Amino acid sequence: MATATRYWVVSHPVQNSSTALWTRLQSSISNRAFDTALYRFSAPDLRVGTLDSLLSLSDDLVKSNSFIEGVSHKIRRQIEEIERIVGGEGGSLTVDGVPVDSYLTRFVWDEAKYPTMSPLRDIVDGIHMQVSKIEDDMKVRAAEYNNVRSQLNAINRKQGGSLAVRDISNLVKPEDIITSEHLVTLVAVIPIYSQKDWLASYESLTNFVVPRSSKKLYEDNEYALYTVTLFDRVADNFKTAAREKGFQIRDFEYSPEAQEDSRKEMEKLSHDQEQMRRSLLDWCYQSYSEVFSAWMHFCAVRVFTESILRYGLPPAFQSVVLSPPAKSEKKVRSILEDLCETRNGTFWKSDDEAGVPGLGGEAESYPYVSFTINII
Known part of the structure; x- marks a missing residue:
């Protein structure tokens, strides 16, 4: 885009000939303010x-x-x-x-x-x-x-945020989840600096945890994502013990249908x-x-x-x-005043000096009509 440009729209009274006035305006401004078209x-x-x-x-x-x-x-x-x-x-x-x-x-x-x-x-x-x-x-x-x-931004934030808050459905594969009549797989979010503590302690957070069942699925700058498999009946006890040690157990249920629906929604919103x-x-x-x-x-x-x-x-x-450059504005104003053929010129000049607003609400008054257009 272009930078801001200020134009003046000005009118002068015609005493004899508009062609003569136009010629005088062109000649005077080009001679004394040559950078103003x-x-x-x-x-x-x-x-x-x-x-x-x-x-x-x-x-x-x-x-x-x-x-x-x-x-x-x-x-x-x-x-x-x-x-x-x-x-x-x-x-x-x-x-x-x-x-x-x-x-x-x-x-x-x-x-x-x-x-x-x-x-x-x-x-x-x-x-x-x-x-x-x-x-x-x-x-x-x-x-x-x-x-x-x-x-769309809300979905992207869920997919791009930290593991503590983001959607993790696309990070968990079917083979990562074990579900049976008695067993359940939980998904844990572990602070980066606590991974050794997690690996050393998860088996003993409660009874009936499957030994060596924890597997790291993903890691970002703050957290790592682990699975752990245990008996379903001790899942609540495990979650409580994990929270006490600063481990977050994410509520997660693997659903291919939900993943597909989410993908379609994302595509539709993007389109x-x-x-x-x-x-x-x-x-x-x-x-x-x-x-x-x-x-x-x-x-x-x-x-x-x-x-x-x-x-x-x-x-x-x-x-x-x-559209005079800022450095030429005073010079151009002076030229326009000198060329103003009106009996009321003195009146408008004195108003200008006194700071009296003129027609059209301009901050300054001149012995001619003038207002500004800011086009860009």
Whole structure:
């Protein structure tokens, strides 16, 4: 996955010609901040409505933007988590088949999805509902996938833990167990450092223990697994005496049927997990594309709304998108302020110095519309 990238969406008022303003923006930024590329941001002429409706919409834009941005990041993190689990590097995120950066810097409004004659509130609410549905769907899909993963991890822990707790059915073979009308074979878990003590004492822990019947089946870093054969009627006495000496007798009954059922369950869960992983990953890549596309249309509505409220009617502004390096941000801000052809420039500059938040809830105010997009 790519590292985090911050873009600014900015609009400047147009006094004479948008082409002339675009040329001045390009020339000034390329001359003084040559490491900052500049792109047009296509905000179409939308249905303005009333001033009250614009003001009401503006109050909700920042909250809705945070929600949509948050969902896009959740999907991205889900993709990264799935890829990390399987040890993959992951594919590149795309929107409508093109890289995310390219989609943003070459954004074109989709009239078929979002008719420009619809009221702005309807467009924003429609985008919010679309993204909310995707978020709800992701929660359900992720929960189902994580549930299967948890079941499989629980089985793996049982099979991969220490002998004191793990499933030992795959360590005991039929020939290791003697079962008759009077005899029974027990399975003992012995600390590594106590093996000599076990071999020296197990025959005398109780009466009727078959001499030299203990056999080591397996050993890990902490414990060794032994069998011991004795008369069934003294099994409880043997278990009690073994516990007193620090030996653990595991409850175990050899069952080929249970082993086969366990193996089939493991295979089924592994298959289900892989199928759900692929399905969730494909869904996440597709849904990220949908959410990001919806987010950029939302940003177009936002820059249009805030520009009308800032500069007035009729709509006359040039919106651009750029991603200056951190070292060039102050320089670029200065260039954008110098090029801001607005009668209210002094007012917004003084607000900025006083720390008064501007339109759209930005932490700082500028004599032009500006907000930030964190895409990855």
